[in-house]
Amino acid sequence: MKINRLISIIILLLQREKITASELSEMFEVNLRTIYRDIETLSQSGIPIVTYRGSNGGIAIMDEYKINYLLFQI
Numbered sequence: 001m002k003i004n005r006l007i008s009i010i011i012l013l014l015q016r017e018k019i020t021a022s023e024l025s026e027m028f029e030v031n032l033r034t035i036y037r038d039i040e041t042l043s044q045s046g047i048p049i050v051t052y053r054g055s056n057g058g059i060a061i062m063d064e065y066k067i068n069y070l071l072f073q074i
Helices: 002-015 021-028 032-044
Strands: 049-052 058-061
Touching: 002 021, 002 032, 002 058, 021 032, 021 058, 032 049
Parallel strands: none
Antiparallel strands: 049 058
């Protein structure tokens, strides 16, 4: 389900400094295009996503961004 994947991507990006789209694609068993659409959705929702190009590139959330993890507790 897309919303579960989006929340999981947010949590992963908050826990890790940077992750590649390929890693996310393998993790969630979706194609790269789906991950790029998910990242675009997160960006449009106001989450400050940054991407880095090149062999050491990846996707990250800006360092200054903080989120209350209580929002994700059930």
